Amino acid sequence: MIPLPLVLSPEVTAAKAAGQPIVALESTIITHGMPYPQNLETAKLVEETIRAAGAVPATIAVIEGTLHAGLTDEQLTALAQAKDVAKLSRADMAACIAAGGTGATTVAATMIAANLAGIEVFATGGIGGVHRGAEETFDISADLRELSETPVTVIAAGAKAILDLPKTLEVLETYGVPVIAVGQDELPAFWSRASGLKAPLRMDTAAEIARALRMRAALGLPGGQLVANPIPEGDEIPASEITPIITTALADAEAAGIKGKDVTPFLLQRIFELTAGRSLDANIALVLNNARLGAAIATELAALPR
Secondary structure, eight states, X not given: OOOOOEEEOHHHHHHHHHTOOEEEEOSHHHHTSSOTTHHHHHHHHHHHHHHHTTOEXXXXXXXXXXXXXXXXXXXXXXXXXXXXXXXXXXXXXXXXXXXXXXXXXXXXXXXXXXXXXXXXXXXXXXBOOBOTTHXXXXXXXXXXXXXXXXXXXXXXXXXXXXXXXXXXXXXXXXXXXXXXXXXXXXXXXXXXXXXXXXXXXXXXXXXXXXXXXXXXXXXXXXXXXXXXXXXXXXXXXXXXHHHHHHHHHHHHHHHTTOOGGGHHHHHHHXXXXXXXXXXXXXXXXXXXXXXXXXXXXXXXXXXXXX
């Protein structure tokens, strides 16, 4: 067999040797989420937030055909300024590595890489899901299937609110993915704390979430957990305010003939414009909030026997 082209950063290597808690981070927020230098500043802020909470960050990316779990400052800076970086999911990550390419990892690809690196916790912004109109387009994110197969706990502020949230929840239920709301009975909806959907599970502490992951392993159950962590109250855009904006953005996408993988970036950019930048501010706030919870969960896991 060919050797696995996986490299751990010096910081992650030391953390694993010492049994320290580690939190994986995706890299599409760096390459496809915002412009330079704000993308680099945000990436560093998220990493520092994890360190301040007592864990070690491991930003995941493919660089020149090598899968990296943890990036040095030089690699992070270079990635933030790189052009034409591929956006990688389960279907295309292997092809990118085999071709010696460079790519940023989505939720699904980051879960795969984290599992290969022995990292159990991954903090992100929001997961992908079932797109509106999927009954005609069949546009469903690979993130949902990945959650059912790969044993990584993913902390997100719910699925992105531009998606069909009831159908996304239904698919997660069909796949047997535990969906855990933190500190409330209702699922959060990314920029908003409320979605109108009751959460299948509620847990109030990082310790509960960590024990649930260990119990899944003990029972031999495949897959991970989706931890739906609501955006802090002071940072949210209430559903009553963001819903009509999303409706407008969806109509604009349809009028412009936007299809497939181009839909999500178009909608996020349009919502950024329609909220005068508030959506991005909220996005950064929820990512930092998820990073703190991810560090707490990873810390609890590090203290539990496997």
